[in-house]
């Protein structure tokens with residue numbers, strides 16, 4: 001990755017690569033949205049990306065999102081939470097995010113639905129799947145996914161729109177392909193079995209493997225460093 005380029009140039013390149021990957025497998029490029037994964041990036045970088053046409057931003061931490069959003073209230077951005085959510089941060093998260101991608105257990109789902117009801121909202125969510133069964137990673141295990149989906153779709157103030165995953169890191173993106181494929185297959189099977197026509201989103205793929213993710217059906221790719229450049233700090237302070 002060349003670090004001399006600006007955010008607008010990088011976004012244009014990523015768009016091209018997403019489109020090429022989509023076309024390779026007979027998908028329409030418009031089916032894939034680019035989310036700027038902005039942890040550790042300054043509000044100015046997000047502003048540059050928005051000026052270049054980015055509309056979707058992801059943050060991992062509630063407090064970091066709160067601080068950065070304050071400086072960007074004039075921008076027409078949609079914000080997704082892409083990091084793990086603690087129960088005691090749920091109320092704050094609901095106030096900050098348009099969609100939460102990391103629902104992974106019944107307690108947090110119930111809490112979010114209750115808070116959304118209080119706020120008179122229906123909150124769109126994704127369920128995070130621990131697709132690589134990694135001990136240190138968040139997400140519901142594949143074998144528990146169907147039960148969690150059955151639970152979430154019964155909650156009146158959540159709208160389940162799909163699945164998200166953060167597969168194991170592999171230098172060679174081809175080695176991540178089986179995990180992306182597995183997530184799509186899980187989605188397809190459960191969508192069909194439970195008749196959930198709204199289960200359309202697959203949030204998967206990051207800077208080094210997003211083309212493979214698009215080939216395997218991603219509808220949201222979460223791009224950090226390839227879009228914004230190196231992170232300035234873990235929490236963007």
Ligand SMILES: *Cc1c(COP(=O)(O)O)cnc(C)c1O
Nearest residue numbers: 037082206207222223224225226
């Ligand atoms: C940081 C992060 C990304 C983006 O990672 P890059 O390798 O910088 O593209 C995507 N998704 C999640 C959940 C992240 O935490």
